[in-house]
Amino acid sequence: xxxxxxxxxxxxxxxxxxxxxxxxxxxxxxxxxxxxxxxxxxxxxxxxxxxxxxxxxxxxxxxxxxxxxxxxxxxxxxxxxxxxxxxxxxxxxxxxxxxxxxxxxxxxxxxxxxxxxxxxxxxxxxxxxxxxxxxxxxxxxxxxxxxxxxxxxxxxxxxxxxxxxxxxxxxxxxxxxxxxxxxxxxxxxxxxxxxxxxxxxxxxxxxxxxxxxxxxxxxxxxxxxxxxxxxxxxxxxxxxxxxxxxxxxxxxxxxxxxxxxxxxxxxxxxxxxxxxxxxxxxxxxxxxxxxxxxxxxxxxxxxxxxxxxxxxxxxxxxxxxxxxxxxxxxxxxxxxxxxxxxxxxxxxxxxxxxxxxxxxxxxxxxxxxxxxxxxxxxxxxxxxxxxxxxxxxxxxxxxxxxxxxxxxxxxxxxxxxxxxxxxxxxxxxxxxxx
Amino acid sequence: xxxxxxxxxxxxxxxxxxxxxxxxxxxxxxxxxxxxxxxxxxxxxxxxxxxxxxxxxxxxxxxxxxxxxxxxxxxxxxxxxxxxxxxxxxxxxxxxxxxxxxxxxxxxxxxxxxxxxxxxxxxxxxxxxxxxxxxxxxxxxxxxxxxxxxxxxxxxxxxxxxxxxxxxxxxxxxxxxxxxxxxxxxxxxxxxxxxxxxxxxxxxxxxxxxxxxxxxxxxxxxxxxxxxxxxxxxxxxxxxxxxxxxxxxxxxxxxxxxxxxxxxxxxxxxxxxxxxxxxxxxxxxxxxxxx
Numbered sequence: 001x002x003x004x005x006x007x008x009x010x011x012x013x014x015x016x017x018x019x020x021x022x023x024x025x026x027x028x029x030x031x032x033x034x035x036x037x038x039x040x041x042x043x044x045x046x047x048x049x050x051x052x053x054x055x056x057x058x059x060x061x062x063x064x065x066x067x068x069x070x071x072x073x074x075x076x077x078x079x080x081x082x083x084x085x086x087x088x089x090x091x092x093x094x095x096x097x098x099x100x101x102x103x104x105x106x107x108x109x110x111x112x113x114x115x116x117x118x119x120x121x122x123x124x125x126x127x128x129x130x131x132x133x134x135x136x137x138x139x140x141x142x143x144x145x146x147x148x149x150x151x152x153x154x155x156x157x158x159x160x161x162x163x164x165x166x167x168x169x170x171x172x173x174x175x176x177x178x179x180x181x182x183x184x185x186x187x188x189x190x191x192x193x194x195x196x197x198x199x200x201x202x203x204x205x206x207x208x209x210x211x212x213x214x215x216x217x218x219x220x221x222x223x224x225x226x227x228x229x230x231x232x233x234x235x236x237x238x239x240x241x242x243x244x245x246x247x248x249x250x251x252x253x254x255x256x257x258x259x260x261x262x263x264x265x266x267x268x269x270x271x272x273x274x275x276x277x278x279x280x281x282x283x284x285x286x287x288x289x290x291x292x293x294x295x296x297x298x299x300x301x302x303x304x305x306x307x308x309x310x311x312x313x314x315x316x317x318x319x320x321x322x323x324x325x326x327x328x329x330x331x332x333x334x335x336x337x338x339x340x341x342x343x344x345x346x347x348x349x350x351x352x353x354x355x356x357x358x359x360x361x362x363x364x365x366x367x368x369x370x371x372x373x374x375x376x377x378x379x380x381x382x383x384x385x386x387x388x389x390x391x392x393x394x395x396x397x398x399x400x401x402x403x404x405x406x407x408x409x410x411x412x413x414x415x416x417x418x419x420x421x422x423x424x425x426x427x428x429x430x431x432x433x434x
Numbered sequence: 435x436x437x438x439x440x441x442x443x444x445x446x447x448x449x450x451x452x453x454x455x456x457x458x459x460x461x462x463x464x465x466x467x468x469x470x471x472x473x474x475x476x477x478x479x480x481x482x483x484x485x486x487x488x489x490x491x492x493x494x495x496x497x498x499x500x501x502x503x504x505x506x507x508x509x510x511x512x513x514x515x516x517x518x519x520x521x522x523x524x525x526x527x528x529x530x531x532x533x534x535x536x537x538x539x540x541x542x543x544x545x546x547x548x549x550x551x552x553x554x555x556x557x558x559x560x561x562x563x564x565x566x567x568x569x570x571x572x573x574x575x576x577x578x579x580x581x582x583x584x585x586x587x588x589x590x591x592x593x594x595x596x597x598x599x600x601x602x603x604x605x606x607x608x609x610x611x612x613x614x615x616x617x618x619x620x621x622x623x624x625x626x627x628x629x630x631x632x633x634x635x636x637x638x639x640x641x642x643x644x645x646x647x648x649x650x651x652x653x654x655x656x657x658x659x660x661x662x663x664x665x666x667x668x669x670x671x672x673x674x675x676x677x678x679x680x681x682x683x684x685x686x687x688x689x690x691x692x693x694x695x696x697x698x699x700x701x702x703x704x705x706x707x708x709x710x711x712x713x714x715x716x717x718x719x720x721x722x723x724x725x
Contacts, residue, residue, distance in 0.1 A: 083690070084690045087689070087690055087694055090478070090479070091478060091479055091694065091696060093479065111477075111692070111693035111694075112478075114477055114478065114693060115477045115478020115479065115480070115693055115694055116478050116479055117479075117480065201585075202585060202674060203585070203671070203673040203674050203675075252563060252582060252585065253563070254558075254562060254563065254582075254584040254585055255558070255562075255584075258562060258563070258564075395477075395693050396692075396693060398691050398692050398693075399692050399693070402676075402687070402691075402692075405673065405674070405675050405676075406497070406500075406675040406676045407675065408674065408675055409587050409674045409675045409677065410675075426496070427496055427497060430491070430494070430495055430496065430497070431497065431692065432693075433491060434475045434476055434477065434484075434695075
């Protein structure tokens with residue numbers, strides 16, 4: 001039994017190596033069969049590891065149609081599985097069976113670039129990074145080079161139930177320029193009418209990420225050091241979370257299901273998340289026409305805070321030791337990095353919004369969304385993308401978030417904020433050491 | 435004679451060779467590699483030997499000590515309660531007078547055939563804010579507001595312990611049932627003739643005769659709890675904060691959720707190994723002393 005704990009890391013590596021071995025065998029056999037009976041002008045088969053067939057899968061399917069020189073083989077896995085499998089296969093050092101293309105969530109990307117030097121193909125020669133939203137470019141750059149192709153956005157919005165806020169005496173105009181304190185005020189009025197303002201999960205960092213980035217701040221500074229104790233935005237965020245935790249105007253939830261249930265079940269009036277949340281909101285089909293979109297509240301009193309932010313999103317990377325790195329890079333440059341047509345189709349068919357700026361006014365974005373009372377939400381969101389404050393998340397966002405979450409219960413229980421943040425900083429420093 | 439014995443030995447070795455090679459290659463070789471890995475530092479594949487740096491880091495790592503504390507806390511609560519309950523249930527269900535024993539045994543054993551992930555998720559729903567437990571407590575007017583079982587550092591630990599008890603008591607009951615079948619009924623008959631009550635019989639006869647099984651199940655339970663992973667990840671994800679995080683989840687975090695420190699993760703794994711060996715020796719010594 002001890003073997004399980006002791007060789008956890010290695011068994012995973014062995015398993016990955018075995019899997020990789022199987023993959024390469026079948027690929028090799030297929031390639032042999034191909035070359036035996038066809039000419040040289042066969043399209044290169046690009047293997048893509050990613051998650052969510054209806055999102056990333058749909059995107060690659062459409063991109064594949066635009067480039068005849070390649071054929072995409074989309075391998076779907078869970079997001080966590082995808083990211084872990086990449087760790088095991090890259091750390092094993094085996095290059096057979098590597099995919100050509102992977103998607104990596106933006107907050108994890110720099111960790112991979114740091115941990116596996118030479119594993120990913122620099123894309124500066126293939127892409128013009130100025131074509132992408134500046135905030136996104138920061139995510140995919142490491143050590144002065146650009147690696148990923150910036151893909152989907154998590155541009156943040158305040159999605160709200162127009163019928164509920166009307167009951168509380170608010171109009172759509174009132175929702176446009178809220179500060180966080182005014183937002184809380186709205187919550188207290190909503191509570192009187194029997195509604196909750198939003199959900200609150202002290203173990204979830206989504207709202208924290210949105211608050212920080214709206215002020216151009218992050219958990220870490222440009223050097224990758226913890227920025228906790230003197231971080232005005234972070235402290236303001238904790239002040240708000242304490243009020244959320246103590247007040248009765250938010251609905252406390254502990255996981256995604258309860259979170260989504262509170263939205264679809266009509267418990268909450270507002271949800272502040274990245275634009276990808278629209279697909280969840282639309283799950284409550286009986287609420288069609290009742291939802292609206294407004295900019296997120298502003299952190300008053302924090303320098304440089306705006307009502308634009310981002311939460312979530314991922315980018316596309318080419319593995320330098322994959323079977324067809326050249327072809328993969330050219331394919332991505334041609335499609336995700338150069339085709340407004342692709343983004344138009346993606347918005348129209350799969351409600352996907354990228355961060356490729358020339359595509360921010362494609363036709364499909366201007367479609368009125370009946371679910372959101374006829375609001376052109378995609379056009380609105382696309383217009384915000386270029387204004388999102390740019391931050392450098394560094395490689396250690398996960399470590400920083402874990403360190404903060406570890407002290408969050410104490411902070412919410414009322415202990416001294418500065419002391420707790422210092423303790424979190426100590427934990428972070430311990431976690432990131434070599 | 436000598437030649438015959440040599441042949442016998444060769445045959446014996448040939449029979450275990452295949453299994454031995456597999457265990458060596460897939461069991462011991464990775465263990466040795468992990469041990470070597472535990473002396474290397476660096477992120478991802480940028481590893482280099484750095485002496486005992488990882489072990490020094492371990493001693494000062496607050497998160498490791500919190501997770502080790504949590505893991506031992508689970509062990510301290512779960513193992514005694516579980517083994518006592520398993521033993522008592524086994525004794526009750528071993529009574530030949532009782533009807534439908536098989537049905538009860540099956541019912542109590544059944545939880546441990548459920549998948550670890552699914553029963554953890556089930557417990558999460560049971561104890562969620564609008565879960566059935568809170569509904570029950572509210573209906574009975576025992577609480578005014580729903581209890582935040584999963585979000586509260588103390589209650590979350592409680593839920594993990596309850597979940598573990600629910601799933602594993604039945605499993606260990608089977609060991610005790612098997613052991614009870616091996617106790618000669620004459621011993622009980624003699625005790626009855628001497629006028630011993632139920633309590634006396636249990637304490638003076640059943641318990642001493644079950645001692646080896648108590649030791650076995652104790653070690654087994656300790657081993658599995660020190661490697662506790664699935665339940666905590668799915669129930670609370672280690673939260674709130676690090677309140678329910680176990681050592682295994684921390685190892686996983688170090689290798690997969692954070693920028694991977696494979697060397698340090700291997701070091702933490704060996705800390706578990708050392709812990710298991712140490713506790714096993716102590717347990718063995720204590721139980722032997724009383725003989």
